[in-house]
Amino acid sequence: MTEGVDTIDPNEPLLRVSDLTVEFPTDDGVVHAVRDLSFELKPREVLGVVGESGSGKSVSSMAILGLLPKSARVSGSISYRGQELNGLSYNEMRKFRGNSMSMIFQDPMTSLNPVFTVGAQLTEAYLEHHKVSKKAAWAKAVEALEQVGIPQPDRRAKQYPHEFSGGMRQRVVIAMAIINDPDVIIADEPTTALDVTVQAQILETLLRIRDETNAAIIMITHDLGVVAGMVDKVQVMYAGTVVEAGSVDDVFDAPHMPYTVGLLGSNPDPSMIGQRLTPITGAPPSLVNLPSGCAFSPRCPLVAPVCHESEPPLFEVGGTVAHLTRCHRWNDLVGYDDPKKLFARKEIGAEEPIAALMIDNPEAVVVEHLADSADSTRGDEKEAAS
Amino acid sequence: MSTGTETRPASGDAGTTGTPLLQVNDLFKSFPVRGGGIIPRTIGQVQAVHGVSFDLAAGETLGLVGESGSGKSTTGRAILQLHKPTSGSVRFEGKELTTMHPRELQGMRRDMQIVFQDPYASLDPRWQVNDIIAEPLRIHRFGSPDAVQQRINQLMEIVGLNPEHRNRYAHEFSGGQRQRIGIARALALNPKFVVLDEPVSALDVSVQAGVVNLLEELQQELNLAYLFVAHDLSVVRHISHRVAVMYLGSLVEVGPRELIYSKPMHPYTQALLSAVPVPDPKRERERQRNRIVLTGDVPSPVNPPSGCRFRTRCWKAQDICATEAPELRKRGDSELLSACHFAEEMPVA
Secondary structure (H helix, E strand, O other): OOHHHHOOOOOOOOEEEEEEEEEEEEOOEEEEEEEEEEEEEOOOOEEEEEOOOOOOHHHHHHHHOOOOOOOOEEEEEEEEOOEEOOOOOHHHHOOOEOOOEEEEOOOOOOOOOOOOOHHHHHHHHHHOOOOOOHHHHHHHHHHHHHHOOOOOHHHHOOOOHHHOOHHHHHHHHHHHHHOOOOOEEEEEOOOOOOOHHHHHHHHHHHHHHHHHHOOEEEEEEOOHHHHHHHOOEEEEEEOOEEEEEEEHHHHHHOOOOHHHHHHHHHOOOHHHOOOOOOOOOOOOOOOOOOOOOOOOHHHOOOOOHHHHHOOOOOEEOOOOOOOEEOOOOHHHHHOOOOHHHHHOOOOOOOOOOHHHHOOOOHHHHOOOOHHHHHHHHHHHHHHHHO | OOOOOOOOOOOOOOOOOOOOOEEEEEEEEEEEEEOOOOOOOEEEEEEEEEEEEEEEOOOOEEEEEOOOOOOHHHHHHHHOOOOOOOEEEEEEOOEEOOOOOHHHHHHHHHHEEEEOOOOOOOOOOOOEHHHHHHHHHHHOOOOOHHHHHHHHHHHHHHOOOOHHHHHOEHHHOOHHHHHHHHHHHHHOOOOOEEEEEOOOOOOOHHHHHHHHHHHHHHHHHHOOEEEEEEOOHHHHHHHOOEEEEEEOOEEEEEEEHHHHHHOOOOHHHHHHHHHOOOOOHHHHHHHHHHOOOOOOOOOOOOOOOOOOOOHHHOOOOOHHHHHOOOOOEEOOOOOOEEOOOOOOOOOOO
16 A cells, blocks of 8 residues: 555554653643553554543543643653654644544544535645645545445545535545555544444444554544454553553453453343343542542452552563553452452442332322421321331 | 234233333324525425334333434434324323323323433533422422422432432532432432433443443332333343334334344344444454444435335345335244344344
């Protein structure tokens, strides 16, 4: 496809991120959006990044592309083929953005400009990095549309985004991301806004494009199913940092971090029908006031005193690709037969049986006189309680 | 669509005696499409719901699944008369809702409630939680201020919120907690039937599980009937007794949960199930090899295809599919009701 591909050593990482930290100073304090994130990405590799909202998935990818607002404090190193990207100005980043690394955004409805034709937007993206005639760029745009599986690409290129369906619009966004043959494609929840049958088409398209162009893909998603199907390596993020990483088989088969266990356990599993799901108690921590020690400790069923004292480093626990976990007690976790049971709890919220709290006969309390109604409520409750 | 007892998707056996709680019969809802110009004229009809029939028993959950734009939410709202149905009948405890006087209907709303999808948009940001939960109680004149307050505290406890937080505003709660407030509001008047319109799709997985558990627990304790509208097939599988699959305004397949998920008959159900990614790398890779990837998109509901509405994306389509709309009825030996001329059992991994 491109002259660059042949010169890459397939074992040499394209992208090396080390100790990436992103902070946003706000009136309420400093938001620690990303903390000490490190990873490597090789050509053709698909890296899955999973985590809940607010775990730093999107901010880290924006930092890599230099798309964060000026107020963000970015430290650490982002090295693309040996070139340091952190610290480059917005304009210096332009020659990398779209050309070497590109991004597919979540919402295809808002990532295209409604007043230009699809072809014009693709042409613009191509001309930004190539000195060719407009006509040649248009031909390239049509080619890119064909590559992502849009039927009648020459006719469709003259249409506006509103004339495309959601799935087709996401294909256009993908076409725009690949038109300059980037080495790294960052896909930020590319199928979240789409239906499952369309999602299947889009994921297939992405993997086919990876095969055709040898690009590496960073797949950001909250859908564990999407990760299971298409990635090689996976990173689980929590409170701005990686809490577990490894090959997708290692992480899904033998999670070594209670949060991963909880995340896998809260997904409804057909074999669990008739049983309660096992949610993780509590809510993710505020990124302004992180808990002392391990960020997951307030919600962790395995929590021990050491977890409150210090944030665990990433321990290496073996595996084909280095399987890493940020847990002091991963050794104990391995000892459990069915670690998902750790999250099982009896009560959901109500301390008493719910039926006792409900009134038996709501009609009885709708009376004109306030005093009567108050009495009858109490009467009902005595009955219900007895 | 026939209304004979043979072809009606009857309610399951979740404790039914006599008439089902809710009977929906041949429900239609269309919205006019208006053109531009100074005097807008109606230039077409969006057929959002097209001949939907089903029963629902007390204490039962019917999962309604389908892709966006298939008419799931409109069906839920047309049942509650939040959208006036174009034609068809909705009977709740034997009483016809479509022709009911608005005043009488308001009284009926006590028994029929709805929980909305977006916990950020469905709660008034300027109201305290106390007022939000109290609103249905005030409208239906529940009782003295003391009784109302007591009831609010109970409700907050039931859904797992701390009653001490009743004077907070909606923005002070997380997404999962907000959805619990929406559930408390829906339960305030002790309804018998709740439409759950994508109640967990805006929530993170770890929080979603807690809300699903709460809904199941509430159903068991209070014998609630749910119409669970969702596009997430794994959640629907977990919570539903029966599942109805919708495509472009019509039901294409209805039946007991296990059959729908293990031996679907309709090609659309088969494609839908095969497209769902499962969080298990080995199984998922295997599934990917056998995945049925549908081509194209859902056709426009303004100009739906003739005959079977799924035929434009169906790999089994033949001439008859364009001329004759298949009835929703039992096909072959299966217990499922399928609307397909060529319905055929296909196990899904």
